Amino acid sequence: MVAALLVPIHLFLYGLAFPLGWLKAPGYESTLALVRLPFTRVYLFVLCALPLFHWAHRFRYTLCDGLQIKHLNELINLFCYGGAIGGTAVAGYLLWNIP
Amino acid sequence: MREAPAYTEYHPKWHRIRTSTYWWLGQRAYLKFILRELSSLAVAFFVVITLLHIRALTQGPEAYAEFEAWLRAPLLIALNVVSFCFVLFHAITWFNLAPKALAVRLGGKRMPDFVITALNYVVWLAVSAGVAWFVLGG
Amino acid sequence: MAKTITLEVARYRPERDTTPVFQNYEVPFRKDWVILDALNYIKDQADGSLSFRWSCRMGICGSCGMMVDGAPKLACATFLSDYAPGPVRVEPLRNFPVVRDLVIEMTDFMVKLERVKPWIIRKDDKPLSEGEFLQNPEQLDTYRQFSMCINCMLCYAACPVYGLDPLFSGPAAIALAQRYNLDSRDQGSKERLDILSGHEGIWGCTFVGECTEVCPKKVDPAGAIQQYKLTAAKEWFKSFLMPWGKR
Numbered sequence: 001m002v003a004a005l006l007v008p009i010h011l012f013l014y015g016l017a018f019p020l021g022w023l024k025a026p027g028y029e030s031t032l033a034l035v036r037l038p039f040t041r042v043y044l045f046v047l048c049a050l051p052l053f054h055w056a057h058r059f060r061y062t063l064c065d066g067l068q069i070k071h072l073n074e075l076i077n078l079f080c081y082g083g084a085i086g087g088t089a090v091a092g093y094l095l096w097n098i099p
Numbered sequence: 100m101r102e103a104p105a106y107t108e109y110h111p112k113w114h115r116i117r118t119s120t121y122w123w124l125g126q127r128a129y130l131k132f133i134l135r136e137l138s139s140l141a142v143a144f145f146v147v148i149t150l151l152h153i154r155a156l157t158q159g160p161e162a163y164a165e166f167e168a169w170l171r172a173p174l175l176i177a178l179n180v181v182s183f184c185f186v187l188f189h190a191i192t193w194f195n196l197a198p199k200a201l202a203v204r205l206g207g208k209r210m211p212d213f214v215i216t217a218l219n220y221v222v223w224l225a226v227s228a229g230v231a232w233f234v235l236g237g
Numbered sequence: 238m239a240k241t242i243t244l245e246v247a248r249y250r251p252e253r254d255t256t257p258v259f260q261n262y263e264v265p266f267r268k269d270w271v272i273l274d275a276l277n278y279i280k281d282q283a284d285g286s287l288s289f290r291w292s293c294r295m296g297i298c299g300s301c302g303m304m305v306d307g308a309p310k311l312a313c314a315t316f317l318s319d320y321a322p323g324p325v326r327v328e329p330l331r332n333f334p335v336v337r338d339l340v341i342e343m344t345d346f347m348v349k350l351e352r353v354k355p356w357i358i359r360k361d362d363k364p365l366s367e368g369e370f371l372q373n374p375e376q377l378d379t380y381r382q383f384s385m386c387i388n389c390m391l392c393y394a395a396c397p398v399y400g401l402d403p404l405f406s407g408p409a410a411i412a413l414a415q416r417y418n419l420d421s422r423d424q425g426s427k428e429r430l431d432i433l434s435g436h437e438g439i440w441g442c443t444f445v446g447e448c449t450e451v452c453p454k455k456v457d458p459a460g461a462i463q464q465y466k467l468t469a470a471k472e473w474f475k476s477f478l479m480p481w482g483k484r
Contacts, residue, residue: 003142004193008186009227011145013234014152015179019170026234028160034234035156044153048146055143061443062136065401087146094153112251113334113342118400126307129397132445196444200463 003051041095048091056084135192141185194219242266243324249335272312289339299389304328309394309451331394349406353414358425376421383416385454392448405441408448408458415461439465
């Protein structure tokens with residue numbers, strides 16, 4: 001749900017509009033100030049954690065069903081859910097340690 | 100997991116066709132389904148980029164400027180365009196499927212599907228506008 | 238309009254074939270003919286050895302499910318004119334073992350259907366003197382769509398998960414379980430949830446949605462399964478957030 005509602009606009013702004021100069025990118029200072037706010041940190045954490053688990057769940061089923069490699073089930077689970085947990089941990093660490 | 104389930108008796112003359120690994124190429128609907136599921140990769144890609152972005156932010160203005168320059172590289176732009184298309188596809192298919200899973204009944208009559216879908220789109224637009232306003236310095 | 242149309246029918250005679258082969262038949266092309274009419278013409282006039290199931294010829298018994306040009310359809314409800322000028326490929330229903338020609342073995346479905354207990358389960362039986370269970374139209378409406386299933390198994394042919402994992406319960410079985418869960422007279426949802434909450438139950442489904450597309454009775458099994466998933470998830474949360482509730 002989070003992925004469907006929020007990721008498109010974020011990707012559009014930060015991945016396309018700002019790098020390609022369609023819209024004026026906020027400068028380093030203002031972005032940093034924005035990210036420092038506790039609200040932004042929680043928001044960004046949720047924005048990263050939930051889609052990661054969404055990916056983990058869907059990709060696991062895609063690998064198992066699509067490529068029929070069910071016998072590698074444990075490995076796939078480890079890769080998908082482990083990756084999601086790892087990514088969430090990284091996100092938490094980064095967002096905690098903003099100067 | 101490979102043996103046939105016990106309740107269909109094994110009969111040597113019954114012909115069983117094993118589903119091919121390329122079953123998803125057999126029909127357009129299946130291909131659309133697999134693409135929809137693969138859009139989750141684009142979502143994961145977005146998370147990775149965001150995490151790198153935050154990391155660059157914490158490393159100081161020069162690292163951030165370097166990161167922004169890296170984002171402008173043609174390969175990254177191409178990847179972002181592809182990802183954005185997939186993420187849009189993901190959102191649209193999600194909103195179209197939502198009413199099936201959420202059978203909302205209002206006073207005994209089931210709400211027609213397009214109402215739930217439309218509501219989702221409205222929320223999506225509102226949220227996107229809100230985020231854009233916030234980021235662009237509202 | 239052409240006078241005839243070619244049907245490519247999959248033949249499998251276990252006593253002499255090791256794999257199915259295709260045999261072509263020319264059948265008259267009548268505007269009002271369906272695949273079933275063509276097959277009966279073949280059996281009467283061209284090749285009496287062709288085997289296939291059919292009964293009501295009007296889309297209510299669920300016997301004549303087969304693959305027409307790669308899509309699961311009821312033979313009695315698929316017009317030849319939609320496939321003009323042909324040829325039309327007719328094969329037995331996908332994902333089931335083939336017994337002979339167009340006849341498939343459906344024990345797997347029958348067993349799975351029985352496992353979900355598709356009947357009214359009561360913890361307490363009302364004595365006959367108290368009369369019947371009453372149900373108003375709104376209560377009927379909650380499950381009516383799912384009760385329309387004719388057990389034709391087209392949804393099983395369309396479901397890739399069923400093709401990949403023979404242990405998956407499948408769309409029709411779960412839709413029928415949901416039909417009874419939503420029935421106001423039924424008290425067995427807990428029992429069915431225990432049966433279906435495993436991987437071979439509702440969680441094997443990845444919402445491809447093809448089952449709903451091919452259903453001739455508009456049962457929407459995909460919707461039933463997703464609604465059931467939401468219910469199961471809620472129950473799961475309730476069970477460990479409020480474990481003291483009556484199990």
